[in-house]
Amino acid sequence: MNIYTAVPSGEQVVQELPWRWKVQGRIFVIGGLGFMFDAWDVTLNGILIPLLSTHWSLTPGEAGWIGTANLIGMALGAFIWGTIADTIGRRKAFTATLLIFSLFTVLGAFSPDFLWFCVFRFMAGFGLGGCIPVDYALVGEFTPRRQRGRVLTAMDGWWPVGAALCGFVSAWLVAAFADWRLTMLVMVLPALLVFWVRRSVPESPLFLIRKGRRDEAARVIDGLVEATGAEPRAYSLPEPQAVPRFSAGSAWQQLRGVWQFNWKITAAAWALFMSILLVYYLSLTWMPRILIGAGFAEYKAFLTTAGMAAVGLLGVIAAALLVERVGRKWLLAITGPLSALVLVVVAFVVDVPTAAVFWLLVFGFVVQVAIPVLYAYVSELYPTELRGSGFGWASTFSRLGAGFGPLIFANYFWPQLGLATSFALAGGLVVLSVLWMAFFSPETRQRRLE
Template identity: 85%
Template sequence: MPWRWKVQGRIFLIGGLGFMFDAWDVTLNGILIPLLSKHWSLQPADAAWIGTANLIGMAVGAFAWGTIADTIGRKKAFTATLLIFSIFTVLGAFAPDIVWFCLFRFMAGFGLGGCIPVDYALVGEFTPRKQRGKVLTAMDGWWPIGAALCGFISAGLVAVFGDWRLTMLIMVLPALLVFWVRRSVPESPLFLIRAGRRAEAAAVIDGLVEATGAEPRAYSLPEPQAAPRLSPGSAWAQLRRIWQFNWKITTAAWALFFSILLVYYLSLTWMPRILIGAGFEEYKAFVTTASMAAVGLLGVVVAALLVERVGRKWILAITGPLSALTLVIVAFVVDVPSAAVFWLLVFGFVVQVAIPVLYAYVSELYPTELRGSGFGWASTFSRIGAGFGPLVFASFFWPEFGLAQSFAMAGGLVLLSVLWMAFFAPETKQRELS
């Protein structure tokens, strides 16, 4: 089928908005750490739990919702993740203390953790093969938009009203997206076929043919395979299938997710606090972090232009280690404001070339029956690193080894991951989804 903005493009926009709110919420952790440290008189190790609780919730949600999406369908799972995230983020604004706040952040993360694996499965399965690499890469353009909006809007709210709660109440907006999802997004035909719902799959395909103006032609649907039933053990069963499918590929996916996103989440979580400690005013620290995220949109554009020409593996092999190196440079020049801002912008650009290619790559490594859960488990592993990484970073590595060496250690993990990928994972450029 041809690509049409009113058909596949609408699904791209809806999935992208869900992804945008994911970025908004993760970036919000870095904004809240200095604000709540002052509000509740928190030490750095205690304040780190603000981000850790949220990201660990995302880790649990990523594997749970990946399996749920492979079981009940992409559309229902996407709707539920948005509602849970929105409700518990708003509840966090009314938390009486740090314990309740972290509990609400965990539950919000649980809902939001499902957005990325469900998003990419849904968008990827509706996108024509010729455009799939560019579209899945362009999906990550929503991330710098969400992260930048969070930084700029939060800085404005805090500067004008001086109340951190307003930065969370605004997250009622994702709940409104649910109504658009229910009206405008069909269920994935690949999922329907696999679930034995052949008549529904045929109706969706015929509707897509008509809506896109594609030339009608005869087609056949494959026989359904045994779909996993949703149960407490279904997530673990999917995990076993992921490793049985190909342990070398799964190792590559998990290692890349863990290391590259650890570097990025360290910067998002602690950069406002690092800049404030280096002498930046609170407002300027938030705006600088938001600018770091905003320039990433250019990185996504570059990634979308290069991904089908250069291939997924080469881009990751270059930009992954390079992003970690620029963060080390930031640590050395953080006391020089102009140099720190320049290298943070470089970091924001380079890392956002790597991340969208990473998401597109991992979503293409697995067959349909494992795509949601394969991506979800890789995301889970990265969220665990992103959750406990900033906590360990603030409690041990940063005070023990210093900022630059701590960032360099994270960069070493990135280098090991891309070396494993180079030898043991395939290139997926222009490969047909099974």
Template identity: 80%
Template sequence: MSTSTALPTGDAVVQSLPWRWGVQGRIFVVGGLGFMFDAWDVTLNGVLIPLLSAHWSLAPADAAWIGTANLIGMAVGAFAWGTIADTVGRKAAFTATLLIFSVFTLAGALSPDIVWFSVFRFLAGFGLGGCVPVDYALVGEFTPRRERGRVLTAMDGWWPVGAALCGFVSAWLVGTFADWRLPLLVMVLPALLVFWVRRGVPESPLFLLRKGRAAEARAVIDALVARTGAEAVEYRLPEPHEVPRLSPGSWVTQLVRVWRYDWKVTGVAWALFFSVLLVYYLALTWMPKILIGAGFADYRAFLTTAGMAAVGLLGVIVAALLVERVGRKWILAITGPLSALTLVVVAWVVDVPAAAVGWLLAFGFVVQVAIPVLYAYVSELYPTELRGSGFGWASTFSRIGAGVGPLVFAAWFWPALGLAVSFALAGALVLLSVAWMAASAPETRQQSLD
């Protein structure tokens, strides 16, 4: 073995650096703020459905398009931005997503009817849909290997923060001003601020190596070593892998590569994303409407949903504490089905306010143990050149399900079968998904990214 090949690679050096809040932690915070806006926007669908149903006299099936258009836009954005991130770089994609979201959120607040509103919500969702896959790819590639599971799991802590802020702020705005446009407009200014901050985040050295930009990659790695105070060591830069050019067909190429890499792994990733997040989005989209129908006042329904989201922060903390000790698969196998079962209990007791609130808080806790572990797990199943696309396509599949699922739920299942049975059917999908995971997907705890 030659001396050069015995040296550690540059990406191995990055993954072995000590964790510093002023270095990797800054990227975690900036990436997490984008994730927070994703949560805020998705939660806002549940707030807007009852408000716009009254404002434009919408039937439930028509009101469902408020969430469906937004989530399908996020689905398109998830695979589009994941592919763009793998092609032009994490940083460029990381910066642009929130700008597009801000522009079309503002346009949505000026909509004259449900058709234009749905169009603008789709376009805002397209921009924001890139935040999750791009942010996870970038944060994961800057994070030391021994901390990666905890950090990627902790990323989901931004979700309950955003969802809770949406509920609390919306309850106050609607209760004080009674205007559905204000909950939309209040997001735009901080989103633009985060867009500006994102411009200072460095490009991922792993991406630069794959692109063949060795000098830039070495500069980023050397700066990281110096800023973390780690001992400088000699390292080598591996030969660059092929990175596809940005073209109309590049997303098809990446989709084929994701499935060709390992069809069982990709199938498990898609099934888990679809089923676990379907359960969560059903609750997030329709719970305010369900609670209002059960006799809750508007502001109380929004506050209850905000509480459901806020208690999820405790779930994220528990997930971060357990993920490296227990492993990804065991946590998902337990908390995924348990979250669905808890939601079924909510449906049984929804006419008893105290019981409904208690079980909703339990649901919010359990599901937010499952979701951050799911995100960390799927982001680790793929090598660097497919990480953005692999995660993005799984996210796309889940967003399609989350968009179409609540529409089907409101139009057919809920009226025909009732709340409890409809939620139980979603739970059955979670059981099937975790069984497939147990049989076909590897545990990724403490494994190298490549």
């Protein structure tokens, strides 16, 4: 029903609907599949580094650009697509990201040389970089408030699925066909299928409300009420507002907006994103090469990295069970530094295969408790008009750190300071970020999205 002068607001109606797998759950699955390809692609960087180092006779510094080009593209894509999502809509941005990723992944597989490969990996990353901020904004705004923490945390369950699939499938392809191109092409067809399915997802009603598109918002809200079997209620919608067009200027306005909203909160979001994900991407990007250097066969190194990612699914489940009970801040404060500490232990025992595998599995579990909580937490820190861009800019900052961090790690810290000390320095950044969060960023458990 559609009465503009009554309470509660349309936003409250959406956030108080009952959870239904055929309604909000469907959006969770469609959004999560895009997130799965993000994980697959990032994990693929670690697979490609040893393979292309042999194929094109690359030095470690040159090989580092395999991951850096891809992650810098993701960094650019994260803030641009996040801002697009806040300007022209979640749905349009939601459908375009995978199409761009698929096109440039195919081109990358047929690159004539290493330079063109890096260019195409950059562009594929640009397309895929929009998945995390856009998907989290859309899924979060369709999810009822009571389930939002668990659902947004469970979204990260798609990451270990994608990362593990990448490792296991790549290990099989390399062993069976010894062709690195197949490791890239194998994920394009399912990505295109997910792109096609995404076209059926409706626009976020919270976005439509904020943009003053009241008739469209009312139709979506009424459809959700009917589909979930909720009792129809009267609700109010705000008056229309001016809708800014997307431009380079609007992107920088969004950047100013996330800092003007609350600079301490934004600093906490950026620091947590950069430090925790730097630790994870260091392991994901270089662990196959580290294990091969320690005596593992290629396929065993890929399988071990896949196992590290796969056990992360248990971490996501643990995060989903604990996030509403313990709270976002406490979980991050414990698991963020602990994951870095475990990675230091891995560095000390990497020459002992059994111990290395055990501690990598522990790391995969702990870090995947931290990361989904981080995503849920940051997506809840901003109001609706800044949610996509706030998350997107934090993701951009983390991708820049994750892109250049492994490159600097391979060229300077690892050769000069050793593996354990280099991982410990990354862990120190996590500790500083957690301390800032503790003092300057609020707990968001059970908080209404506005």
